[in-house]
Amino acid sequence: MVVETKRAPLDRARVLAAAVALADRSGLDAVSMRAVAAELGVVPMALYKHVDDKDDLVGGMIDTVIEGYDVPDAAPAGADQVRARIRAARTELLRHPWLRPAIETRSRRTPTVIAHMDAVAGAFLADGYSVDLTHHAMHALGHRIWGFSPEAFEEPPATPPSPAEQEAIMRMMATRYPSVTAIAIDAATRNASGACDDDAEFDFTLDLLLDAFARLRAAGWVSRA
Amino acid sequence: MVVETKRAPLDRARVLAAAVALADRSGLDAVSMRAVAAELGVVPMALYKHVDDKDDLVGGMIDTVIEGYDVPDAAPAGADQVRARIRAARTELLRHPWLRPAIETRSRRTPTVIAHMDAVAGAFLADGYSVDLTHHAMHALGHRIWGFSPEAFEEPPATPPSPAEQEAIMRMMATRYPSVTAIAIDAATRNASGACDDDAEFDFTLDLLLDAFARLRAAGWVSRA
DNA sequence: CTTGACAGGTGTACATCGTACACCTAGGCT
DNA sequence: AGCCTAGGTGTACGATGTACACCTGTCAAG
Incomplete structure (x- = not known):
């Protein structure tokens, strides 16, 4: 049988x-x-x-995915702990490209999601940030808390036209959109592929924001007027 | 007939x-x-x-919607021009709540969209920002360029349980998520409704970022190593 | 050992969606 | 007069989420 x-x-x-x-x-x-x-x-x-x-x-x-975050729990407190958590989130985000659209279209919030936010907020508080400053920081970091920078520049949909057309397009772009073209060209000199180094941009902005908040705290900023 | x-x-x-x-x-x-x-x-x-x-x-x-942006064209250059453009975008965004999800799930990029980005980038360049610094700024501003701050805190889906339940939920939240609860309580002391003033947060972060970039420029930052 | 509740997998069915394809029709050109 | 074409029509298909009724194997209580 x-x-x-x-x-x-x-x-x-x-x-x-x-x-x-x-x-x-x-x-x-x-x-x-x-x-x-x-x-x-x-x-x-x-x-x-x-x-x-x-x-x-x-x-x-x-x-x-969030439950799989590899976050060094006994990590340094404060901004460094925040950085560690956010980088852990980003690692996972890069491993699962669908994660970003999934989070963006999310409607309900789960306990797991809240717990992650709580951990990030807690790291600020533990470092002596005021509650209100922490609040601002959470807002400013926005989706970066989930590991992605919500870019103004999205990936171009990979439409590789013929080289001749590409030349014509570039010329048109340069006259009609001089500023973005300048940026694209500049980026290309730094990176052969012409694509932005998204990872570097992510870190740059993260540091910029964390530094800005550290400066506010150091200057004695406690809460809005 | x-x-x-x-x-x-x-x-x-x-x-x-x-x-x-x-x-x-x-x-x-x-x-x-x-x-x-x-x-x-x-x-x-x-x-x-x-x-x-x-x-x-x-x-x-x-x-x-973008074509309807009320942007003062003869506005001051530089960061102020950026601010004006972004605020115009935000005004429209608040008028059309569907705009945010629409932009977020966007795949193709239209000339109109590129033109808006070009205008923002152009304002930085006109103010003497280096191309690379402008590039960073565009990334850092991210979706804020479209008028929205991609919040870590989303609107709670308006589930008003009975007052008794609410009390129990608050107690549970306070023990399990002490940090986010502290922030929520602090925000409530400032705003009767308990909701964040999203508009204020938007401006706060926008200023923070623009100031940070102005500082880099003033310090002679030109491009990444 | 029987029984019956229940957790968990099945099958059918429906409304809604985007859109391919063939068709019709009214104006304006030659 | 004849035809082209822009623009509106009608039908149809496959995909999707999910409601609802149903079956079935397991296990605990009698």
């Missing part, structure tokens, strides 16, 4: 893991209920026994 | 205006091809004669 290898029963963690794996492989758009179910060899509706709805699914995916 | 009042033929601008009006009234999710078509008393497929696809539609909606 044929013995079916019995499938271990699903649980929330396995569902989320499958969704994360799928997103890593094929992007966030590929994460549909049906696709995740197929990944697990199960019918779509089975997922709803472990997940409220699609929104809960991607919320759970985010949580899964 | 019955004389049908002849409908003026559609054009791209009318389609976009209808979509913007609909989004203003009912949110971005309500903007489907079918809904916009209905708004115009036309069949869904008619829109495709004026718009490539849905992505082009929302791109066009964004352009429509």
Whole structure:
């Protein structure tokens, strides 16, 4: 008689893991209920026994990643601790490109998400920052707390036209948008590929902000008027 | 004989205006091809004669708003000009709440969008900022260039539980997330509603960043090592 | 040992969405 | 007069999220 290898029963963690794996492989758009179910060899509706709805699914995916943050818990306090946490977040963000759009379109907030914010805020407070200054800092850091800089410049969608066309486009750009063109050219002299070093920009801004707040604190800034 | 009042033929601008009006009234999710078509008393497929696809539609909606920026063209140069542009963007952003998610999920970049970035970058350059410093500034300002601060704290989804439950939740929050709770309480002492003054935070961070860059420039910073 | 509740997987069905494709029709040109 | 074409129509398809009824194996209580 044929013995079916019995499938271990699903649980929330396995569902989320499958969704994360799928997103890593094929992007966030590929994460549909049906696709995740197929990944697990199960019918779509089975997922709803472990997940409220699609929104809960991607919320759970985010949580899964956040819980994997490699954060040196016994790290130095204050700004350095903040830096460590944010860099840990960024590492994970780079590993999972779908994470950014996922967080950006998020609606509900989970305990895991709040806990991460609490840890960052706590590091400021532990370093003697006033509550209000910490508040400002959290706002200023914004999404950087999740490891990404919300760029004004997005990746160009990789439309490599013929070299001749490219020349014409460049000329048009240079006359119509001289400033961004100047920046692009300057960046290209520094980086053969012409792409910005996003990682360097991230650190630059992070340091700029952390320094600015350290300066305010040192100057005795406590709270807004 | 019955004389049908002849409908003026559609054009791209009318389609976009209808979509913007609909989004203003009912949110971005309500903007489907079918809904916009209905708004115009036309069949869904008619829109495709004026718009490539849905992505082009929302791109066009964004352009429509950007083109309406009330930017004092003969404004002071430099940081003040940047401030003016960004504040103009923010005004429009507050008028159209759908704008933020629309921009965030954007994929293609339109000339109108590039022109706005070019104007901001140009203001820095005109003020004597080096190209590279301008580049950094654009990255640091990130989405703030579009008028929004990408907050770590999002609006709570307005779940007002019973006062008793609220009390219990607060107590739990205070022990589990002491830092964010401290911030929330502190903010509440300053603002009866307990909500952050997002507008004030926006200005605070904008000033912080612009000051930081002004300081770098004054110190003779020209380009990264 | 029986029974029955319940956790968990199944199957069908539906509304909504974007959009491909073929079609029709009214104006304006040659 | 004849035709081209811009612009609106109609039908249809595949994908998606998810409601609802159903089945089934496990395990604890009687």
